Amino acid sequence: MIMNNPLISIIVPTYNEAQNINELLNRVHAALNGIEHEIIVVDDDSPDKTWEIAENRSKADSWVRVIRRKDRGLSKAVVAGFNEAKGELLGVIDADLQHDERILPEMIKKIEVAPIVVGSRYVEGGGVGDWKLDRKIKSWLATKVAALILNVSVNDPMAGFFIVKKDVYQRVKEKVNPQGFKILLEILYHANVAVAEVPYQFRTRLAGESKLSSKVVIEYFKQVIRLRSTNPVPEGLIKYSIVGGSGVLVDMLAFGISSHFLKIPVAFSGIISSQVAIFTNFILNDVWTFESQREQPLYVRFAKYEATCFIGIIIKFFVILLTVNIFRFNPYLANGIGIILVVFSNFIFSKLWVWKTQK
Numbered sequence: 001m002i003m004n005n006p007l008i009s010i011i012v013p014t015y016n017e018a019q020n021i022n023e024l025l026n027r028v029h030a031a032l033n034g035i036e037h038e039i040i041v042v043d044d045d046s047p048d049k050t051w052e053i054a055e056n057r058s059k060a061d062s063w064v065r066v067i068r069r070k071d072r073g074l075s076k077a078v079v080a081g082f083n084e085a086k087g088e089l090l091g092v093i094d095a096d097l098q099h100d101e102r103i104l105p106e107m108i109k110k111i112e113v114a115p116i117v118v119g120s121r122y123v124e125g126g127g128v129g130d131w132k133l134d135r136k137i138k139s140w141l142a143t144k145v146a147a148l149i150l151n152v153s154v155n156d157p158m159a160g161f162f163i164v165k166k167d168v169y170q171r172v173k174e175k176v177n178p179q180g181f182k183i184l185l186e187i188l189y190h191a192n193v194a195v196a197e198v199p200y201q202f203r204t205r206l207a208g209e210s211k212l213s214s215k216v217v218i219e220y221f222k223q224v225i226r227l228r229s230t231n232p233v234p235e236g237l238i239k240y241s242i243v244g245g246s247g248v249l250v251d252m253l254a255f256g257i258s259s260h261f262l263k264i265p266v267a268f269s270g271i272i273s274s275q276v277a278i279f280t281n282f283i284l285n286d287v288w289t290f291e292s293q294r295e296q297p298l299y300v301r302f303a304k305y306e307a308t309c310f311i312g313i314i315i316k317f318f319v320i321l322l323t324v325n326i327f328r329f330n331p332y333l334a335n336g337i338g339i340i341l342v343v344f345s346n347f348i349f350s351k352l353w354v355w356k357t358q359k
């Protein structure tokens, strides 16, 4: 190993990982056999003296380096490691052996295809092992929120296991906010480059404990909002709303033709005009709003869109029922609130289900 010029620098953030760090170093070093590398342990002055164990290792093994910080924070630790890294590639892996280091060579190979490669639990062949249901739901929700609000189309944007080309990181590093846990999400959002994913099975932590508390979930949502507010409304939602507005006009027009000229009773005319508007909205969204996301057959998209609108009607029904009958809202106000919720619900289902791009 030539340590002055490693291909890859693997950053290992640690806080109280004394029982794991030696094993982690052995495993990563073995996995990278034949690839020039350095491993930088970034410890936040752990009370269990993880830094001391790592420092002892660095005396014996020249591929180990240690940064001991007097501050706390996972993303900040990763950034500190990146700033000291000598490799062309920057990698991150947890110290607690939950990430499968054996996929590192494959991740490095994939860097030729995409400048960011993520070890992913949510692609074919990946998994989360015996996670409790609530953690599965949280993780899934967080992923969907990222996809929807930030337009980050990676199946596992929360991962703490990834490789990024140094030049890509250099380009975005001024914009990356080192608060919180989700450094990858920050990089993905700002870099806006191709991403590849390599599946692995997330292992159970054997020693030490997780630092991911429910506070982290709140921080995550704050992070998403902060990222989003630099560019307030997603383009898709704007187009979707314009289409929706055109739908109201179409509905009115069709209603007039149906009830006035064709003499169809008004209640039925209401249903017919809605259907006409659903149809024109579908066409416009299909050729304009989600033009680049037409992956499923046309009839599937249309059937799903009909179902989406039906869900919207049900939502509106209950919103009006509750707000008017229980909270005594003005009916027009209730209908207005219903419309706003329906727009959001329809948009979410449209984007993630009707015109979905992944899996």
Ligand code: GDD
Pocket (backbone or CB within 6 Å): 012, 013, 014, 015, 016, 017, 042, 043, 044, 072, 073, 074, 077, 093, 094, 095, 096, 098, 139, 158, 159, 160, 161, 181, 182, 209, 210, 211, 212
């Ligand atoms: N230096 C430093 N400072 N390291 C930290 C800190 C900190 O404040 N907090 C946690 N770490 C280290 C841990 O020692 C471990 O090596 C790694 O960061 C991940 O921390 P865990 O506490 O094991 O996190 P987790 O397993 O619950 O969460 C994992 O999954 C999340 C997605 O669900 C991590 O991979 C997260 O990065 C990931 O977002």
Ligand code: MN
Pocket (backbone or CB within 6 Å): 094, 096, 098, 205, 210
């Ligand atoms: Mn962990």
